[in-house]
Amino acid sequence: MADLSSHFIRTEMLKPETPPSSTTGLGAWLRTNLFATPKDAALTIIALLVLAWVIPHAVNWLFIQAVWAGSDRTVCATTEQLGGIQPVGWSGACWAFVESRFTMFIFGRYPVDQRWRPILVGLLLVALLVPLLIPKAPRKGLNALLLFIIFPIVAFYLLLGGVFGLPHVETSNWGGLMVTLILSFVGIAVSLPAGILLALGRRSRMPVIKTLSIIFIEVIRGVPLITVLFMASVMLPLFLPAGVNFDKFLRALVGVSIFAAAYMAEVIRGGLQAIPKGQYEGADSLGLSYWQKMRLIILPQAIKLVIPGIVNTFIGMFKDTSLVMIIGMFDLLGIINQSFSDATWATSVTPVTGLIFAGFIYWLFCFGMSRYSAFMERHLDTGHKR
Amino acid sequence: MAVNVQEPAGEDRPRSSFIYDPVMRSILYQVLTAIIFIALIWWFWSNTLENLRRANIASGFGFLNGRAGFDVGQALIAYSSDSTYLRALYVGFLNTLLVAFTGIITATIIGFIVGIGRLSNNWLISKLSQVYVEVFRNIPPLLVIFFWYKGVLSVLPQPRDSIHLPFSIFLNNRGLAFPKAIWGEGTWAIPLAFVVGIVAAVVVSKWARSRQERTGQPFPSGWTGFALIIGLPILTFLALGAPLSFDYPIAGKFNLSGGSVVGPEFVSLYLALSFYTAAFIAEIVRSGIRAVAKGQTEAAFALGLQPGVTTRKVVVPQALRIVIPPLTSQYLNLTKNSSLAIAIGFSDLVAVGGTILNQSGRAVEIVAIWMAIYLSISLATSLFMNWFNAKMALVER
Numbered sequence: 001m002a003d004l005s006s007h008f009i010r011t012e013m014l015k016p017e018t019p020p021s022s023t024t025g026l027g028a029w030l031r032t033n034l035f036a037t038p039k040d041a042a043l044t045i046i047a048l049l050v051l052a053w054v055i056p057h058a059v060n061w062l063f064i065q066a067v068w069a070g071s072d073r074t075v076c077a078t079t080e081q082l083g084g085i086q087p088v089g090w091s092g093a094c095w096a097f098v099e100s101r102f103t104m105f106i107f108g109r110y111p112v113d114q115r116w117r118p119i120l121v122g123l124l125l126v127a128l129l130v131p132l133l134i135p136k137a138p139r140k141g142l143n144a145l146l147l148f149i150i151f152p153i154v155a156f157y158l159l160l161g162g163v164f165g166l167p168h169v170e171t172s173n174w175g176g177l178m179v180t181l182i183l184s185f186v187g188i189a190v191s192l193p194a195g196i197l198l199a200l201g202r203r204s205r206m207p208v209i210k211t212l213s214i215i216f217i218e219v220i221r222g223v224p225l226i227t228v229l230f231m232a233s234v235m236l237p238l239f240l241p242a243g244v245n246f247d248k249f250l251r252a253l254v255g256v257s258i259f260a261a262a263y264m265a266e267v268i269r270g271g272l273q274a275i276p277k278g279q280y281e282g283a284d285s286l287g288l289s290y291w292q293k294m295r296l297i298i299l300p301q302a303i304k305l306v307i308p309g310i311v312n313t314f315i316g317m318f319k320d321t322s323l324v325m326i327i328g329m330f331d332l333l334g335i336i337n338q339s340f341s342d343a344t345w346a347t348s349v350t351p352v353t354g355l356i357f358a359g360f361i362y363w364l365f366c367f368g369m370s371r372y373s374a375f376m377e378r379h380l381d382t383g384h385k386r
Numbered sequence: 387m388a389v390n391v392q393e394p395a396g397e398d399r400p401r402s403s404f405i406y407d408p409v410m411r412s413i414l415y416q417v418l419t420a421i422i423f424i425a426l427i428w429w430f431w432s433n434t435l436e437n438l439r440r441a442n443i444a445s446g447f448g449f450l451n452g453r454a455g456f457d458v459g460q461a462l463i464a465y466s467s468d469s470t471y472l473r474a475l476y477v478g479f480l481n482t483l484l485v486a487f488t489g490i491i492t493a494t495i496i497g498f499i500v501g502i503g504r505l506s507n508n509w510l511i512s513k514l515s516q517v518y519v520e521v522f523r524n525i526p527p528l529l530v531i532f533f534w535y536k537g538v539l540s541v542l543p544q545p546r547d548s549i550h551l552p553f554s555i556f557l558n559n560r561g562l563a564f565p566k567a568i569w570g571e572g573t574w575a576i577p578l579a580f581v582v583g584i585v586a587a588v589v590v591s592k593w594a595r596s597r598q599e600r601t602g603q604p605f606p607s608g609w610t611g612f613a614l615i616i617g618l619p620i621l622t623f624l625a626l627g628a629p630l631s632f633d634y635p636i637a638g639k640f641n642l643s644g645g646s647v648v649g650p651e652f653v654s655l656y657l658a659l660s661f662y663t664a665a666f667i668a669e670i671v672r673s674g675i676r677a678v679a680k681g682q683t684e685a686a687f688a689l690g691l692q693p694g695v696t697t698r699k700v701v702v703p704q705a706l707r708i709v710i711p712p713l714t715s716q717y718l719n720l721t722k723n724s725s726l727a728i729a730i731g732f733s734d735l736v737a738v739g740g741t742i743l744n745q746s747g748r749a750v751e752i753v754a755i756w757m758a759i760y761l762s763i764s765l766a767t768s769l770f771m772n773w774f775n776a777k778m779a780l781v782e783r
Contacts, residue, residue, distance in 0.1 A: 366524035
């Protein structure tokens with residue numbers, strides 16, 4: 001036998017290696033997502049420290065120290081301030097203010113005994129809008145007809161009154177969230193068709209129509225909404241014959257609508273330009289007329305492409321309706337802003353509370369719209385993605 | 387008739403009415419549109435003249451030389467209530483430019499930080515950035531302005547209890563007071579040195595590029611340029627014997643004296659516009675960086691470039707090309723949103739114009755001036771951007 005003494009033969013098994021660090025579980029998640037590098041770890045710790053400072057203060061201010069019930073400013077003022085009951089150094093949200101003014105923030109100065117009318121309009125809007133937004137709900141055509149043709153007429157007479165024994169309510173008494181929603185609804189309903197027409201005009205081969213569309217779109221897009229609103233509110237009465245009384249609310253509607261239409265036109269034009277030329281030529285070769293071609297072939301594809309842009313314009317318009325307070329109307333932000341000067345509730349925490357409330361309402365609507373557009377984009381995606 | 391010339395050559399085809407000829411139709415439509423448009427304008431025009439005559443308001447721009455008779459809160463140039471309307475508008479215009487310029491710089495800085503933060507591998511940072519973007523994108527800018535103005539700045543302490551920040555900066559409910567720089571003799575040489583520095587930096591970078599193309603040797607032209615642009619003015623400043631002193635704000639019994647004060651209106655408008663626009667810029671930056679194909683980074687790594695160099699020389703230049711057009715439109719949006727100043731009484735172009743409109747009733751002229759100025763800002767910016775875009779655009783074969 002060969003001499004094995006010069007060889008090494010293992011007599012016992014090696015200890016098993018420690019397993020590689022786990023790639024699942026909480027520890028691994030923390031390691032890869034929060035402490036991957038020293039720089040990451042430092043950033044995480046700084047962010048955690050900031051959060052540890054901000055969150056308790058915010059929760060304390062918004063909920064724990066907050067006043068939830070009361071009828072006037074005394075509950076939200078400190079004893080240092082005139083007539084307050086809170087201890088010196090107290091600071092917290094004054095939700096009692098929002099609670100006592102809540103109906104005002106929603107309806108403005110709409111007469112109390114007539115408030116069933118805006119409520120009914122709101123319910124109608126929800127009843128017609130929700131089925132339209134759910135892709136599976138049937139009869140989209142009828143639904144859209146009801147929402148965009150019948151509903152505005154019904155809402156107009158219901159809100160304004162003066163017919164069927166309903167008392168007349170001046171538009172100057174309208175206010176709050178109601179006005180914000182009416183402005184946005186009309187803006188959306190007008191700006192989409194107007195924007196489509198303007199976009200088609202801008203892409204038209206007829207020089208007169210093309211030039212007029214370009215001038216309109218570029219002028220409106222080049223100036224701030226405030227100047228358009230001022231134009232609508234101070235110049236429109238000058239443009240019309242003397243004696244024609246033009247309601248202030250209607251003027252704001254005109255201003256918001258033409259502003260939104262110009263922006264919408266540019267979004268739609270982006271979609272029209274993205275459609276391959278073959279689609280236009282294919283439609284032509286089938287012998288479709290211009291409007292048939294647009295309605296049946298081009299626009300359905302173009303609009304589907306630019307849904308995010310359209311919804312962004314809607315969101316922008318919803319936010320921009322807040323500017324009508326500058327021309328003296330009381331939309332949601334306007335009426336909340338006006339209520340700060342009301343002596344019944346004048347304390348140092350009232351403005352912040354009111355603005356946080358307004359911000360939350362605006363945020364809910366805009367965030368909802370953006371989520372819905374993301375859902376619609378996925379739903380309409382016909383799967384050309386790799 | 388011209389119509390006959392347009393007809394197709396097929397003689398056996400039955401002649402159709404000229405109304406079915408596309409060329410004739412398009413001419414007809416255009417003539418109709420033009421007639422309606424001109425009639426509408428004429429109708430508006432005659433109504434306006436009639437209404438103005440009835441209300442005894444003269445028209446024309448002559449009124450601009452009249453005495454303004456109102457004060458503005460903050461003016462960059464000498465202004466008193468005895469100045470003309472024209473000067474008041476000019477003060478407003480400068481204030482608009484000031485808030486737009488400072489706002490754009492701050493919004494860009496915050497926007498880039500948040501946008502890059504959203505792409506971070508760090509979960510916490512990316513979520514925080516996302517929360518920031520989702521909050522500010524979904525509330526109206528006017529609300530943000532009010533938040534700063536009514537919610538934060540107006541509940542700050544009285545001037546005598548001012549919050550004292552470092553460098554003699556005071557914060558109270560009348561605004562932000564900070565030391566005012568007083569420049570001595572020969573200060574004009576400093577901006578001159580700055581311009582000379584820029585020219586020298588351009589020359590150096592051209593020379594460095596041509597040398598690199600010839601010999602392949604790189605030259606740190608970026609750092610040299612930076613040193614020239616910043617260093618030359620500093621050297622001039624030191625050579626002149628540092629002709630700079632400060633007028634510090636001093637806390638008095640009831641109010642601060644001395645120093646420069648910017649009002650709470652400017653501070654809240656500036657902060658609100660910066661924070662609001664930054665959310666949009668963050669999204670633009672994020673999508674720009676995401677749009678650079680992953681293969682580009684991988685190819686750069688394969689060539690042996692370090693991560694830092696890859697970001698600077700491969701990813702950022704390509705991302706910039708995507709980012710710049712929407713970024714410009716955000717800058718324009720910020721400039722246009724600065725017109726919200728009227729809601730809190732900061733004297734920008736629109737607020738001053740609104741005051742004049744109320745005083746003189748010259749609605750048409752004031753709205754025309756507003757539109758002309760904002761349109762020229764927009765037009766100038768888009769011309770510059772088109773030039774810049776053409777320069778940056780990908781040159782394809």
